[in-house]
Amino acid sequence: MRLVIANCSVDYAGRLTAHLPLAPRLIMLKADGSVLVHSDGGSYKPLNWMTPPAALTIAEPSAEQAEAGIAEIWTVRQAKTDDRLVISVAEVLSDTQHELGVDPGLTKDGVEAHLQELLAEHIETLGEGYSTIRREYMTAVGPVDILARDARGAAVAVEIKRRGGVDGVEQLTRYLELMNRDPLLAPVAGVFAAQEIRPQARTLAEDRGIRCVVLDYDELRGMDDPESRLF
Amino acid sequence: MRLVIANCSVDYAGRLTAHLPLAPRLIMLKADGSVLVHSDGGSYKPLNWMTPPAALTIAEPSAEQAEAGIAEIWTVRQAKTDDRLVISVAEVLSDTQHELGVDPGLTKDGVEAHLQELLAEHIETLGEGYSTIRREYMTAVGPVDILARDARGAAVAVEIKRRGGVDGVEQLTRYLELMNRDPLLAPVAGVFAAQEIRPQARTLAEDRGIRCVVLDYDELRGMDDPESRLF
DNA sequence: CACTGCATCTCGTTA
DNA sequence: TAACGAGGTGCAGTG
Numbered sequence: 001m002r003l004v005i006a007n008c009s010v011d012y013a014g015r016l017t018a019h020l021p022l023a024p025r026l027i028m029l030k031a032d033g034s035v036l037v038h039s040d041g042g043s044y045k046p047l048n049w050m051t052p053p054a055a056l057t058i059a060e061p062s063a064e065q066a067e068a069g070i071a072e073i074w075t076v077r078q079a080k081t082d083d084r085l086v087i088s089v090a091e092v093l094s095d096t097q098h099e100l101g102v103d104p105g106l107t108k109d110g111v112e113a114h115l116q117e118l119l120a121e122h123i124e125t126l127g128e129g130y131s132t133i134r135r136e137y138m139t140a141v142g143p144v145d146i147l148a149r150d151a152r153g154a155a156v157a158v159e160i161k162r163r164g165g166v167d168g169v170e171q172l173t174r175y176l177e178l179m180n181r182d183p184l185l186a187p188v189a190g191v192f193a194a195q196e197i198r199p200q201a202r203t204l205a206e207d208r209g210i211r212c213v214v215l216d217y218d219e220l221r222g223m224d225d226p227e228s229r230l231f
Numbered sequence: 232m233r234l235v236i237a238n239c240s241v242d243y244a245g246r247l248t249a250h251l252p253l254a255p256r257l258i259m260l261k262a263d264g265s266v267l268v269h270s271d272g273g274s275y276k277p278l279n280w281m282t283p284p285a286a287l288t289i290a291e292p293s294a295e296q297a298e299a300g301i302a303e304i305w306t307v308r309q310a311k312t313d314d315r316l317v318i319s320v321a322e323v324l325s326d327t328q329h330e331l332g333v334d335p336g337l338t339k340d341g342v343e344a345h346l347q348e349l350l351a352e353h354i355e356t357l358g359e360g361y362s363t364i365r366r367e368y369m370t371a372v373g374p375v376d377i378l379a380r381d382a383r384g385a386a387v388a389v390e391i392k393r394r395g396g397v398d399g400v401e402q403l404t405r406y407l408e409l410m411n412r413d414p415l416l417a418p419v420a421g422v423f424a425a426q427e428i429r430p431q432a433r434t435l436a437e438d439r440g441i442r443c444v445v446l447d448y449d450e451l452r453g454m455d456d457p458e459s460r461l462f
Numbered sequence: 463c464a465c466t467g468c469a470t471c472t473c474g475t476t477a
Numbered sequence: 478t479a480a481c482g483a484g485g486t487g488c489a490g491t492g
Contacts, residue, residue: 001257001271003234005329015393015470018339024331026232028257031271039334040232040262044280045487047337049470051274083470098236098325100255103270106278109248141431142481162246162483165466170401171482198465246485276472282485314485343468373466393469396481402467429480466491477480 002029005094006087010037010048014083020047022090027074029056031100035076035085053079061088116145116160118220119193123148125220126158126191126213144175155179155188164194164212169205176210233260236325237318240301241268241279245314251278253321258305260287262331266307266316284310292319347376347391349451350424354379356451357389357422357444375406386410386419395425395443400436407441 004027010020020037025047028036033054036046054076061070065088074087116135119125123132129151137147137157146158157179159172172190179188190210192201195217202212235258241251251268256278259267263283270278285307292301296319305318347366350356354363360382368378368388377389388410390403403421410419421441423432426448433443 001269003257005331012470016339018337018470020337021335023335024329025334026234026259026329026331028269030269030273032273034272034274036275038232038259038261040331041265041283041334042261042263043265043282043487044267044275044277045469045471046275047334049275051470051472052272081470094327094329096325096327098255098257100236100257100271103256103272103278104252104254107250167398167401170398200465243485249485274472276486280485282487312485339470398467431481464492467489469486469488471484471486471488473482473484473486475481475483477478 001031001100002095002097003027004029004092004096006089007091007093008037009088009090011086011088012048012050012083013086014078014081018048022088024093027087033076033079035087037085037087048085050076050078050083050085055079115162115195115215115217115220118217118223119158119160119215120146122220122223125215126156126193127151130156139175139178141174141178142171144179150189155185156191157188158191158193160215161192161194162196164192164197164201166198166201166204168192168194169201169208169210172205172210173208232262232331233326233328234258235260235323235327237320238322238324239268240319240321242317242319243279243314244317245309245312249279253319255324258318264307264310266318268316268318279316281307281309281314281316286310343391343393346393346426346446346448346451349448349454350389350391350446351377353451353454356446357387357424358382361387370406370409372405372409373402375410381420386416387422388419389422389424391446392423392425393427395423395428395432397429397432397435399423399425400432400439400441403436403441404439 007024009022012018026038032052034052035050037048038046057075059073069090070088072089076085120132120135123130131149133147135146136143144157145160148156157175161168176190180186192205192210193213193215195215197212205212238255240253243249257269264285265283266281267277268279288306290304300321301319303320307316351363351366354361362380364378366377368375375388376391379387392399407421411417423436423441424444424446426446428443436443
């Protein structure tokens with residue numbers, strides 16, 4: 001990894017065009033050819049960047065550019081899409097190189113998959129007498145998160161989201177529409193389960209006869225493992 | 232901005248938990264308190280990060296951690312959400328500080344807004360005799376990208392996307408449903424226009440009587456300016 | 463302030 | 478490989 005602190009201006013041309021005026025910034029050049037231009041604020045998204053695979057070429061500035069104080073023109077080309085990032089370097093303030101090697105990678109725990117697993121195991125959270133038929137029940141328009149049965153044996157399709165928005169309701173609606181055409185399953189009720197349900201989504205769901213359930217992740221995890229780990 | 236190259240392991244606890252085993256990485260500490268942990272590959276997303284506002288505290292390792300070769304424990308706390316990032320530093324390979332100042336910021340040009348502008352100007356692309364009524368036509372459920380009229384004077388709602396997926400079709404469907412209840416507008420036809428339309432989206436749209444149109448950005452731009460700029 | 467919709471989204475999984 | 482959905486999404490615009 002090469003880290004350059006430089007006074008530079010940047011132009012990107014690809015899916016859009018973008019321009020950054022002359023200012024001091026960090027230019028990060030990674031081993032796979034990707035380039036990130038960061039300022040000293042904002043969150044993780046760079047001001048400008050190039051995705052790998054990419055290649056850097058360095059050229060002399062034109063007379064006019066040299067006049068304006070530009071010392072070098074760095075052009076980063078995307079190998080496949082021909083997008084390009086042009087960095088006009090006025091002054092290099094620091095330039096260092098470090099060997100990091102390949103990263104062993106990230107292990108995650110949590111999120112929707114875990115919520116789904118927990119709810120499937122404790123489906124009675126939705127009501128007395130509920131039972132799970134199966135997770136990821138396939139339909140022609142995609143997998144239903146959980147297919148369950150209520151106390152009377154009727155089918156219930158459950159869509160799980162961390163944050164429940166209108167698109168989640170639309171998704172469940174598509175599943176229900178299709179499943180209710182199947183005489184072996186119909187009638188299928190719908191449950192929209194999320195850690196947080198937005199007002200518009202709730203309104204839309206209830207208007208369509210879909211029940212909304214707010215999930216408590218910690219509570220579900222507690223049921224799973226009474227000795228819930230504290231951080 | 233402080234740049235640290237260190238052999239470290241990282242743990243994040245917040246909306247999920249994640250762990251990175253010991254390896255050399257770049258730790259970027261920005262002026263607003265945000266922290267990014269990057270490896271030497273991948274695109275712009277860090278392996279782990281903390282969004283601003285955040286604060287860093289440094290602590291001594293426990294006896295057990297010291298035994299394992301950890302020299303310092305860096306804890307980054309999010310001010311609002313209480314999420315935390317714990318960086319266990321084994322060895323600092325480089326540690327530099329740079330004053331960058333506030334960035335003048337990015338100017339963008341292109342994307343969906345430009346597509347919308349171009350199509351509104353050349354709405355006859357959709358068919359002989361079409362005319363634009365207005366862009367960003369407001370409805371109770373959001374703005375319709377373009378409201379137009381066909382050759383016979385009937386209303387047409389156009390939804391524009393760069394890449395057309397099912398959610399774009401759902402969005403247009405919601406608009407159409409509402410607009411068709413308005414006796415002054417009804418009947419309103421739908422057009423789903425995108426640079427690229429995905430198969431599932433096309434199927435869904437056509438099933439609902441929505442016409443799909445693939446837009447050629449360069450061609451539209453060419454109509455706008457015959458001397459299309461080359462980069 | 464919360465909500466919505468776009469993104470040079472990125473990133474994983476699956477058909 | 479392409480397509481699809483989720484994201485610790487980030488981010489700008491709007492009511």
